Amino acid sequence: MQAPNRKRIGIIAGSGPEAGIDLWNKLLRANRRLHGSAFRGDLDAPAVTIISEPALGLSMELDRNDGPVWECLRACATDIAQRTDYFAIACNTLNHYQPQIEALGLPARFVSFADVVLDHLRDRGVGRVALLGARPVTDLGPWSHYRKLASEVEVELPRPAQAAALHALIYAVKAQGGDSGELQSRFRALLDGIEADTVLLACTELPLIPLQETGKNVVDVTDLVALRLAELSNQ
Known part of the structure; x- marks a missing residue:
């Protein structure tokens, strides 16, 4: 048995951390459903990188925290994009920065909520x-x-x-x-x-x-x- 060469997935969490775990769990379940009876276990699970940054919790009051939130998110996105093919942010509010993230020209594609x-x-x-x-x-x-x-x-x-x-x-x-x-x-x-x-x-x-x-x-x-x-x- 060999692990297939699949696309790598990234999740940015922290707003909140449990939400990042929830997205990861749901990703694993969705992947299992896609494989159906052919699912072999570990070798057919997705390759996932997670970055959880507590400072992203400032997004709840985004209008007052735009500068520090964006700088933190920009660093997280730049980091995770070096190790993945696609990434998402486990926070609906932080997806506000979609245009800025896409303007960075990162090597991984951002998946917008x-x-x-x-x-x-x-x-x-x-x-x-x-x-x-x-x-x-x-x-x-x-x-x-x-x-x-x-x-x-x-x-x-x-x-x-x-x-x-x-x-x-x-x-x-x-x-x-x-x-x-x-x-x-x-x-x-x-x-x-x-x-x-x-x-x-x-x-x-x-x-x-x-x-x-x-x-x-x-x-x-x-x-x-x-x-x-x-x-x-x-x-």
């Missing part, structure tokens, strides 16, 4: 979605990686009180983890206040909260990106 989401929505003909994430994402302002969605689909955004509750919930997941029953109740209350049938979890902390059946099509963006990375690793 919003681009993967748009492909998913186009393939399924979805015309209306609710967007859940940190404040820099959901206001669809200059710091939002998801502004490009509004030109193709109708986007339901959290109302001010919902947005504040959502931002606080994300901070709580970062501090406590997602297993708390109290956090699960807060998350379910937010979902119950949404009108759109399709809900995008555009924050890598939100999928860490266990979720029961909601009657909605809840799309875990991390899952979509994991599948794309698995497909790229097997090219």
Whole structure:
């Protein structure tokens, strides 16, 4: 048995570290599904490099931390691109820097969360979605990686009180983890206040909260990106 020569995958984590682990886990599961019954175990797993930088957690308040966040992310991207063929950032907010990352001319290709989401929505003909994430994402302002969605689909955004509750919930997941029953109740209350049938979890902390059946099509963006990375690793 020999290990195949597959494309190398990179994950930049730190905002938060658990979100990076979640993306890696989902990448491994997606890769196993792609191989099906032919999966041999270790030798068919993707080659993955992870860089986890705590300073990237400043992205929760990106408008106040743009300079230091970008310098940290630029260094991480430059480093990981030397060892991989494709890389992603396990943070929806930090994908805001897609144009700057692509302008660096790195040897590895950056995989954008919003681009993967748009492909998913186009393939399924979805015309209306609710967007859940940190404040820099959901206001669809200059710091939002998801502004490009509004030109193709109708986007339901959290109302001010919902947005504040959502931002606080994300901070709580970062501090406590997602297993708390109290956090699960807060998350379910937010979902119950949404009108759109399709809900995008555009924050890598939100999928860490266990979720029961909601009657909605809840799309875990991390899952979509994991599948794309698995497909790229097997090219």
